[in-house]
Amino acid sequence: MNSRHVFWLAAVLSCVGLGICLYKWQVLQIPLSPGEHTAVWTVEARTSFIANGKVKARLTLPMDTPGFEIIDENFVSRDFGLAIESLNGRRQALWSIRRAKGPQTLYYQLSVNPKAVAVQRQGNFPGYPPVPDYPELYRSAIEGLLSDVRAQSADIASFTRQLIGKLNTDRDDPTANLLRQEADSEAEWARQLVYVLAGARIPARVVYGLSLKHGTLDARLQPWLEVHNETAWLPFNPRTGEQAYPENFLIWKSGPDRALVTEGGELPELRFSVRRALKETLQLARKSDSAIINFSLLGLPLYVQNVYTTLLTVPLGAFLVVILRNLVGFKTFGTFMPILIALAFRETELLWGVILFSLLVALGLTLRFVLEHLKLLLVPRLTAVLIIVILLMLGISIASYRLGFDHGLSVALFPMVILAMTIERMSIVWEEHGPKEAILRGLGSLAVATVAFLVMNAAALQYLLGLFPELLLIVLAATLLMGRYTGYRLTELWRFRSVWMKP
Amino acid sequence: MRMPWTRLREAGIMGMNERNGRYISHYNPRRLYPLVDDKLTTKSLAIAAGIAVPQLYETVTCEHEIRDLSAKLAQHDSFVVKPAQGAGGDGIIVITGRQGGNYVRASGVPISEDALAHHISNILSGMFSLGGIPDRAMVEYCVQFDPAFAPISFQGVPDIRTLVFRGVPVAAMLRLPTRESDGKANLHQGAVGAGIELATGLTKHGVMNSKPVTHHPDSGNALTNFTVPNWPQVLLLAARCYELAELGYLGVDIVLDRHLGPLVLELNARPGLAIQLANQRGLSPILRTISALQHIPADPDERVALGLKLLAEAH
Numbered sequence: 173m174n175s176r177h178v179f180w181l182a183a184v185l186s187c188v189g190l191g192i193c194l195y196k197w198q199v200l201q202i203p204l205s206p207g208e209h210t211a212v213w214t215v216e217a218r219t220s221f222i223a224n225g226k227v228k229a230r231l232t233l234p235m236d237t238p239g240f241e242i243i244d245e246n247f248v249s250r251d252f253g254l255a256i257e258s259l260n261g262r263r264q265a266l267w268s269i270r271r272a273k274g275p276q277t278l279y280y281q282l283s284v285n286p287k288a289v290a291v292q293r294q295g296n297f298p299g300y301p302p303v304p305d306y307p308e309l310y311r312s313a314i315e316g317l318l319s320d321v322r323a324q325s326a327d328i329a330s331f332t333r334q335l336i337g338k339l340n341t342d343r344d345d346p347t348a349n350l351l352r353q354e355a356d357s358e359a360e361w362a363r364q365l366v367y368v369l370a371g372a373r374i375p376a377r378v379v380y381g382l383s384l385k386h387g388t389l390d391a392r393l394q395p396w397l398e399v400h401n402e403t404a405w406l407p408f409n410p411r412t413g414e415q416a417y418p419e420n421f422l423i424w425k426s427g428p429d430r431a432l433v434t435e436g437g438e439l440p441e442l443r444f445s446v447r448r449a450l451k452e453t454l455q456l457a458r459k460s461d462s463a464i465i466n467f468s469l470l471g472l473p474l475y476v477q478n479v480y481t482t483l484l485t486v487p488l489g490a491f492l493v494v495i496l497r498n499l500v501g502f503k504t505f506g507t508f509m510p511i512l513i514a515l516a517f518r519e520t521e522l523l524w525g526v527i528l529f530s531l532l533v534a535l536g537l538t539l540r541f542v543l544e545h546l547k548l549l550l551v552p553r554l555t556a557v558l559i560i561v562i563l564l565m566l567g568i569s570i571a572s573y574r575l576g577f578d579h580g581l582s583v584a585l586f587p588m589v590i591l592a593m594t595i596e597r598m599s600i601v602w603e604e605h606g607p608k609e610a611i612l613r614g615l616g617s618l619a620v621a622t623v624a625f626l627v628m629n630a631a632a633l634q635y636l637l638g639l640f641p642e643l644l645l646i647v648l649a650a651t652l653l654m655g656r657y658t659g660y661r662l663t664e665l666w667r668f669r670s671v672w673m674k675p
Numbered sequence: 676m677r678m679p680w681t682r683l684r685e686a687g688i689m690g691m692n693e694r695n696g697r698y699i700s701h702y703n704p705r706r707l708y709p710l711v712d713d714k715l716t717t718k719s720l721a722i723a724a725g726i727a728v729p730q731l732y733e734t735v736t737c738e739h740e741i742r743d744l745s746a747k748l749a750q751h752d753s754f755v756v757k758p759a760q761g762a763g764g765d766g767i768i769v770i771t772g773r774q775g776g777n778y779v780r781a782s783g784v785p786i787s788e789d790a791l792a793h794h795i796s797n798i799l800s801g802m803f804s805l806g807g808i809p810d811r812a813m814v815e816y817c818v819q820f821d822p823a824f825a826p827i828s829f830q831g832v833p834d835i836r837t838l839v840f841r842g843v844p845v846a847a848m849l850r851l852p853t854r855e856s857d858g859k860a861n862l863h864q865g866a867v868g869a870g871i872e873l874a875t876g877l878t879k880h881g882v883m884n885s886k887p888v889t890h891h892p893d894s895g896n897a898l899t900n901f902t903v904p905n906w907p908q909v910l911l912l913a914a915r916c917y918e919l920a921e922l923g924y925l926g927v928d929i930v931l932d933r934h935l936g937p938l939v940l941e942l943n944a945r946p947g948l949a950i951q952l953a954n955q956r957g958l959s960p961i962l963r964t965i966s967a968l969q970h971i972p973a974d975p976d977e978r979v980a981l982g983l984k985l986l987a988e989a990h
Contacts, residue, residue, distance in 0.1 A: 498692055547793040550800030550807075600802065604765055605864070658693035665679045670887050670952060672682035 178656050182649035189645030202639055205632060212243065213384045215422065216445045216474035217280040221437030223272035227252075228435040231280060231442070232425045233263045238290030240422055248279035248473070262425075276437070279473055290417060293398065293405040300373040313347035318372050328374055328401040329415060335372075336365060336397075336413030359395040362410040363428075366397070375400040377426055379407075384420040388446040389478050393424055393431060445475040469638060477638075482518070484637040487647050489514055489624040494654050496620050501663030504617040505594045512587045513617070514624035519585045522625060526618065528568065528583045533614065535564050536595040537602070544599070558592040687957025689948060694924075698962060702841065702923025703944050710920040711942040715759045715813055720919045726912065727938050729755075729816040729930075736811050738799060741792045744814070753817035756795060758803040760810045764861040766803030768794060769817060769831065781830050781858045818938065821931040823904050827851055827869075829893040831858030832930055835871070835909055838946055838958070839925045841971050842917035843982040844910055845961050847871040848953040849878055849903060854893050860928075862949040867891060869898045870954030874983050876906025882952040909937050914975040914982075916942060960989055 196202045219231055233256075234242070247254055252267040267278055306314055321338060325331040342348045351368070355361035362378040369376040380393035396417065398405040407417045417423075425431055432442040469477055489511040496502040504510055517525035539560050543553060568583045594617070602610035627633065637643060665672075683690075710716050721728045732754055733747055748754060752773065758766040768791065769781035777785040795812045797803070804810040824833045831852030838846045848868045852858045855865035862868050867888060869878040881888040881898035890897055903909065913927040916939060926946025929937050951957050964985055965971075972978050 501691075547789075547796075549796060550802055656696060658690070658696040660680050660683060660688075660690040661692060664688075664690045664948075665683065667885050667948075668683055668688050668952065669679075670882075670885070671686045671688055671955070671957075672679050 175656050178652050182652045185645045185649040185652075189642045189649070192642040193640045196640060204636065204640075211286070211448045213240070213284050213286065213420070213422070214447045214449055214474055215282045215284065215382065215384070216447075217282070218277060218443045218445065218473075218475060219267075219280070219432055219440070220275065220277045220443075221434050221440040223269070223274065223276045223437050225271060225273075225436055227267075227269050227272055227276070227437045229267045229278065229437055229440070230433045231265045231267070231278075232429070232431045233265055233280065234282065234422065234424045235261070235263045236293065236295075237284065237423055238293045239287060239417070239420075240284040241287055242282060243285050244283040246281050248281070250276070250278065252276075252278060262427075281474060284422060286420070290407075290421075292407070293423075295400065295405045297400055297402050298375045301370045301375055303373060304367060304370050306371065310347045310350060313345075314368060314371050317345070317347060318368075322372065328399060329406055331372065332369065332374070332376075332397075332399045332406075332408055333413040333415060335368065336408060336410065339365070339368065340411055340413070358410065362395045362397050365410055369399065377405075378428070379423055379426045380431065381417075381421045381423040382444055382446065383418045384422055384446050384448075386446065386448040387478055387481065388444065389475060391444040391446060392442070393444075394418070396421070396423075398426070445478055447474055447478060469641060480641075481634055481638050482515070484641055484644065485628040485634055486511060486515070487644050488633065488637070489628045491647050491651055491654075492624050492627055493620060494651060496623070498654060498657060499661060501661035502616050502620055503613045504620050505597050505613055506590070506617075509590050509594060510617050510620035511624055511628075512590050513621040514628055516586045517621065517625040518629060520583070522622065525625070526622065529586065529618065529621075531568065532561065532564055532583065532586065532591060533595060533598070536561055536591065537599055539564075540595055540599045544603075554592060554596055557595055558588065561588050561592045561595065683957075684959075687959040688951055689958045689962065691948060693959070694948065698840075698924045698966075699945060702966075703925075707920050707922055708944050711922065711925075711944045712762075713759050714757060714761075714941050715811060717919065717942050718813075721916075721939055724915070724919055726915060726919070727935065729818055729932075729938050729940065731813060731815050733814040734759075734811055735795055735799065735814070738796060741795050744792070744795070745788055748814065754814050755817050756791070756798075757813050757815065758798040758810050759813050760804040760808070761798075762803070764859045764864060766794075766798055767859065769858065771817065783830075818930045818940075819933045821904055821933050824851075824931070826894055826896040827867075827891045827898060827901060829853050829858070829891070831856070831860060834860045834928050834930045834940055835903065835913075836868075836946065836950060837910070837913035837927045837929065838950055839913055839917050839927055840962055840965050841923050841968075842914060842975070843965055843971065843978045843985075844873060844913050845965070845982055845986070846950050846954055846956070846958060847873060847910070847913070848950050849901075851891060851898075853883070853891070862947065862953075867898065868949055868953035869901070870950070870956070871903060871906075873910065873986055876903045876909075877901070878903070880953060880955045882949065885949070885952060887952075887955075904931060905937055910979050911975055912937050912939065914978045917975075917978075920944075961985060964989075 197204055217231065219229060221227070221229065233245075247265065249267055251272070252269045255266045257264045257266055265280060317338065318335075321331055321334045325334050338345070339348045339351060351364050352361070355364045359378060366376040366378060376397060376399045379396050379398050381396060382391055383394060395410065397408040397410045399408060400406075406415060408415055432440050434440040469480055472480070490508065493504075493508065493510060497504070513529060520528060536557065540557055543556055548556065565583050565586065565588065598610050598614055601613060710720060715734065718728050718731060732751060733744060735741060735744060753771045756768045756770070761767065768786070770778045770786075771781050772779040774785055777787050778791060779785050798810055798812040801807045801809045818832050820828070820832045828851050833849060833851045836848050836850055837844050848870050850860040850862065851867040851869065852860050853865055853867055857864070860866050862882075865884060867881055867883045870880045871877070872879050878899055878901045881890075883892065889899065909929055909931070912929055916927045917925060920942060922942070922944050924944075924946070926943035928940040928943065930940050932938055972981060
């Protein structure tokens with residue numbers, strides 16, 4: 173009786189899921205795989221501030237974007253009035269409102285199509301800058317430095333490369349050290365370079381842009397250096413002196429003014445989310461008035477879309493756990509612990525994730541055995557393990573950064589409470605059922621986490637679920653059916669081998 | 676070539692998914708779990724129903740009671756410390772004597788008063804309970820097991836696990852502690868299970884760590900054709916336990932005391948699958964037959980007779 177209901181429910185869910193999916197694929201022509209379509213970058217600028225009365229917010233918009241073609245832009249302004257102003261070769265969005273209170277968020281969305289990689293940027297020659305009036309302290313040192321570099325270079329480009337290299341790496345030169353110490357941010361350092369270059373009468377400026385990376389949630393503008401060689405602006409890495417823009421660099425603005433200026437708004441903040449999507453899909457989504465498109469993931473702000481791309485794969489991981497536990501018979505610590513670990517692997521990458529996880533659990537377990545001798549009560553002991561886990565995470569981050577492994581930094585993304593509970597449970601299993609059982613279960617959890625990560629991180633599946641979230645109804649149906657599965661588990665075939673291996 | 680799962684199905688072996696999905700979820704309502712998950716509740720229910728259980732010496736509910744415990748226990752040479760809501764035999768310490776200021780465990784290893792107090796404190800904080808919820812510790816009579824078991828046991832106390840389905844006993848096994856199981860009678864900890872023929876009380880097969888065995892690994896004595904003393908009494912006692920909690924799918928653990936006879940040690944709402952290996956017989960056929968029955972007799976004697984009749988028919 174019961175089981176017939178489950179079958180019906182599962183059948184209905186699968187039909188609905190499959191039906192919507194087929195409709196979107198066949199009628200709305202949404203492609204099933206990312207395949208051969210051109211990728212389009214969608215960048216969303218999230219402007220937020222706290223309003224108190226009359227507010228004006230001015231956001232600088234990108235104009236000249238070498239390497240990219242702007243194909244579309246739109247604004248989410250809520251109750252604010254919006255005006256686009258162009259002046260002095262700058263484009264700005266001006267949002268204004270007479271009365272507003274509390275936190276406000278405004279969005280500007282931009283779609284760009286990648287073109288040939290830019291190696292320089294057109295622009296009128298701004299004229300030779302005057303030599304700055306350097307302070308007495310290092311005037312002669314800078315002049316000395318500039319003449320040294322001049323002797324070793326042929327043109328403006330090689331001069332700039334040499335100079336940046338010297339200023340960044342020379343540890344013995346007290347002037348270079350002083351200039352480095354004064355710059356406490358990347359932007360400050362780029363301005364410092366402009367200041368020194370002016371000493372050689374070379375026009376230079378700081379530009380700000382975004383390194384486009386799929387799935388970015390909280391990016392900020394990155395400063396870069398441009399130098400004019402009398403025909404065009406040449407890009408330079410302010411740290412290495414390499415003559416190029418960063419990969420997929422979308423230039424947002426030039427010049428010293430802030431990208432976001434507010435009048436009447438407090439704590440202004442500007443963050444960027446980036447997504448790579450398909451041209452066809454995007455155009456379709458804009459053109460079509462179909463409710464299915466409007467009420468889908470594509471209708472949400474980019475920032476939320478990126479969060480859901482991750483969230484939508486979690487059911488796949490959870491279903492995998494169902495299969496591995498009820499069909500295979502894996503033993504893990506905690507039902508969904510492996511999924512949380514798999515989510516952390518997304519940031520750390522698989523190999524480093526496995527290494528860091530094992531390291532953290534092994535160290536935590538060792539210290540947990542020391543705690544055992546102190547005979548602590550349960551909750552204080554758990555808290556002690558949690559504190560130790562956080563200190564270990566910090567220690568691993570610092571040690572690996574000092575040793576030059578950037579991957580160790582991402583250890584902070586591990587869910588620490590889950591780790592603490594895992595260590596505690598593992599130590600109890602270790603004591604009661606022996607090290608073999610504890611290590612076996614630990615490895616089981618790690619194996620499930622790895623498989624879950626591989627499934628959840630498969631680009632094709634992420635794409636498919638992002639555009640066809642109704643496929644989750646099919647996953648739900650399969651889960652319901654698994655809930656009624658009363659057959660054997662794979663491990664039980666082994667457990668009861670004495671019954672069926674009998675001749 | 677027949678597939679392993681086909682052969683298992685033909686042998687009537689029940690898997691974990693079938694146990695959970697077909698029997699536990701249907702016959703064991705969740706609201707009744709607390710009655711058997713808390714051994715103190717089970718004990719008082721049993722006493723009220725006139726079923727013999729090991730005598731309860733002390734209950735420890737809060738930390739400060741631990742200090743007074745050694746004074747209260749001075750009159751007892753041997754006793755057992757258990758978490759009231761423990762699972763799978765975890766957290767049980769058997770004390771069989773004293774040596775100077777220390778207690779002596781069943782294995783002969785001494786344990787100091789401090790260490791025992793810390794263990795009890797762990798029990799209270801929920802280290803051994805399902806889901807880690809705060810628990811109570813109970814101190815009870817240490818069973819003096821029937822000398823008949825001496826040749827096939829190692830330290831610890833052997834017990835008899837009977838599976839009772841809708842009040843009808845359907846399978847039983849003798850659980851014998853080994854050196855590996857550290858005196859505990861739980862099969863997953865390495866104890867030996869010996870299947871008992873319900874009609875005769877004779878042991879038939881042995882199993883240890885899921886592998887068939889014919890002799891006890893420590894004493895070397897044969898595990899088969901051993902007659903369980905007072906068998907009809909044990910079987911009836913197991914059937915009577917159904918009335919205590921009304922759980923349809925129930926594991927009953929009974930010990931045989933040399934002076935007091937059969938005592939109910941605890942009830943289990945999720946008894947394991949190993950009993951099938953110990954009996955070399957699957958549970959599926961008999962469970963299906965009984966779940967198809969419209970009427971189950973109310974009288975425990977009749978239920979035992981029903982079980983024996985159904986098993987005889989199956990052969």
